[in-house]
Amino acid sequence: MSQRKMPQALKTATELGPILLFFGAYYLYDLYVATGAIMITTLISLGVSYYYERTLPAMPLVTAVVVTVFGGLTLYLNDDTFIKMKPTIIYALFAGALIAGLAMGKSFVQALFQNFWTLDDAGWKKLTLRLITFFGVMAIANELVWRNFSTDIWVNIKVFGFTAATFIFFVAQVPLLSRHGVTDPDNPAE
DSSP, rough: OOOOOOHHHHHHHHHHHHHHHHHHHHHHOHHHHHHHHHHHHHHHHHHHHHHHHOOOOOOOOOHHHHHHHHHHHHHHOTTTHHHHHHHHHHHHHHHHHHHHHHTOOOOHHHHHHHOOOEEEEEEHHHHHHHHHHHHHHHHHHHHHHHHHSOOHHHIIIIIIIIHHHHHHHHTTTTHHHHHHBBBBBBOOOO
């Protein structure tokens, strides 16, 4: 079967839908219903993505596995600790994968984003180092919040604070993308 182009509205829905449904389910019901909602919508989003792209993108796949495992533990053991740890685990896995890539001389960031940006080697390395730092800070922030504040505060920070932080992080990378962008992808030294 050939690849289909996913409409932008549907792409946005698959990216933001699970977290927004988590938030809504939490405030309408409780953390356990919200956990089930994010598990189901994450898997549906992955299925929709596969339907259109005929591949399972690495980051959403890792997220789906961690959501399913930690969400499942939360529901099975009736212990919200696992779902609260999930963002920490995901951020730490992403940072660890990027560190491993650098150690092997590979740019996983380039592999993920080369269809969107064309950067020189220095740009990919700087972006990778910044993402490692960002994911590390986000993992620490999640640990500090869920361990020291109420579940209500954690949910609000997870949904709004972490989403805003991610948006701000990527907007802040525009100067780097401009400085290290190349016009001829076949000659990145240009």
